[in-house]
Amino acid sequence: MAEHKSKIWTKDFVNIALTQFIVFIGFYTLLTTLPIYVIQELNGTEAEGGLLVTIMLIAAIIMRPISGSIIEKLGKKKTLMWSAVLFTGTMFFIL
Numbered sequence: 298m299a300e301h302k303s304k305i306w307t308k309d310f311v312n313i314a315l316t317q318f319i320v321f322i323g324f325y326t327l328l329t330t331l332p333i334y335v336i337q338e339l340n341g342t343e344a345e346g347g348l349l350v351t352i353m354l355i356a357a358i359i360m361r362p363i364s365g366s367i368i369e370k371l372g373k374k375k376t377l378m379w380s381a382v383l384f385t386g387t388m389f390f391i392l
Contacts, residue, residue, distance in 0.1 A: 316381055323388055328353060
């Protein structure tokens with residue numbers, strides 16, 4: 298019997314992996330730097346910095362099921378493109 302092995306390292310796979318890597322880098326950079334910004338620049342307390350991280354993580358958890366329904370309605374490719382554009386736009390506002 299001949300087995301057909303499909304390649305995993307396709308152009309689409311590499312593009313999606315790189316996109317996800319960039320998104321995770323941005324997310325976790327914000328996760329670590331926002332509390333420092335609140336404490337040092339805004340003269341907040343450590344509790345307020347921790348509260349900010351908690352709110353950010355809760356928002357990320359709440360969005361996961363919602364994003365699933367958005368993917369079903371718009372399709373995977375369209376959702377990925379729109380979310381990448383929105384993410385890039387918001388990162389420029391933060392910087």
